[in-house]
Amino acid sequence: EPEVTQTPSHQVTQMGQEVILRCVPISNHLYFYWYRQILGQKVEFLVSFYNNEISEKSEIFDDQFSVERPDGSNFTLKIRSTKLEDSAMYFCASKERSISYEQYFGPGTRLTVT
Amino acid sequence: KQEVTQIPAALSVPEGENLVLNCSFTDSAIYNLQWFRQDPGKGLTSLLLIQSSQREQTSGRLNASLDKSSGRSTLYIAASQPGDSATYLCAVGETSGSRLTFGEGTQLTVNP
Numbered sequence: 001e002p003e004v005t006q007t008p009s010h011q012v013t014q015m016g017q018e019v020i021l022r023c024v025p026i027s028n029h030l031y032f033y034w035y036r037q038i039l040g041q042k043v044e045f046l047v048s049f050y051n052n053e054i055s056e057k058s059e060i061f062d063d064q065f066s067v068e069r070p071d072g073s074n075f076t077l078k079i080r081s082t083k084l085e086d087s088a089m090y091f092c093a094s095k096e097r098s099i100s101y102e103q104y105f106g107p108g109t110r111l112t113v114t
Numbered sequence: 115k116q117e118v119t120q121i122p123a124a125l126s127v128p129e130g131e132n133l134v135l136n137c138s139f140t141d142s143a144i145y146n147l148q149w150f151r152q153d154p155g156k157g158l159t160s161l162l163l164i165q166s167s168q169r170e171q172t173s174g175r176l177n178a179s180l181d182k183s184s185g186r187s188t189l190y191i192a193a194s195q196p197g198d199s200a201t202y203l204c205a206v207g208e209t210s211g212s213r214l215t216f217g218e219g220t221q222l223t224v225n226p
Binding site for chain 2: 033035042043044045048056058091101102105107108
C-alpha cells in the first residue's frame with residue numbers, strides 16, 4: 001500500500017542552524033501539508049501546498065519557514081534559523097483530491113534543537 | 115477560531131468492552147472530520163473520514179458518527195482488544211483544501 005515517507009527520522013541541530021526536512025508524498029496525490037506536534041501538545045497545522053504554491057499557512061509559519069516541491073516527488077520544509085521552540089515532531093501529509101479524501105500522514109521527523 | 119476538544123483524555127478498559135470516544139468542535143461549518151490513531155512516537159494512521167453531509171462511517175469494529183449541528187462526533191470501538199491501545203485523535207477539516215484542526219486526543223489502554 002502506498003505511503004508517505006519522511007527523512008530523516010530524527011534530526012539534531014544547533015540553534016541558529018538551517019534544517020531541511022524531506023517528504024515523499026503518495027505519488028498521485030495533489031495536496032501536501034506540513035504539521036508539527038510539540039511534545040505533549042496537539043498536532044498543529046503549518047502549511048498546505050497545491051499546484052506548486054502555498055494555499056494556506058498558519059500563524060506559526062513565519063518567514064523562518066519555507067516549503068518547496070523541487071521535483072515531481074519530494075516535498076521539503078526548510079527552517080532557516082532554528083530556535084529551541086522549533087523542537088517538535090514534524091509530520092508531512094498528502095491527499096489525493098479536495099474535500100472528499102483523507103489526509104495520509106508520514107511517520108514524522110523528530111527535530112531536536114539544542 | 116475552531117477549537118476541538120476530546121473527552122476523556124484517557125481511558126482504561128478491560129479487553130472485550132465496547133467503548134465510545136467523544137470529540138466536540140466549536141464551529142459547525144466544517145467540510146469533514148477525520149479520526150486517527152497514533153501509537154507512541156509514531157505517525158498518524160487514518161481510521162475514518164466522515165463528510166459533513168454524512169451521519170456515520172463504519173470500518174470493521176469502528177463506527178464514527180457526526181452531528182454537525184451540535185458540533186459532535188463519536189468513535190465507537192466494538193469488542194476492544196489490547197492492540198487497540200493507542201491515542202485516538204479527532205481532526206476537523208474546515209476548508210476545501212482541508213487544513214485539519216486537531217483535538218488533544220484520548221489515550222486508550224485496553225487491558226488483557
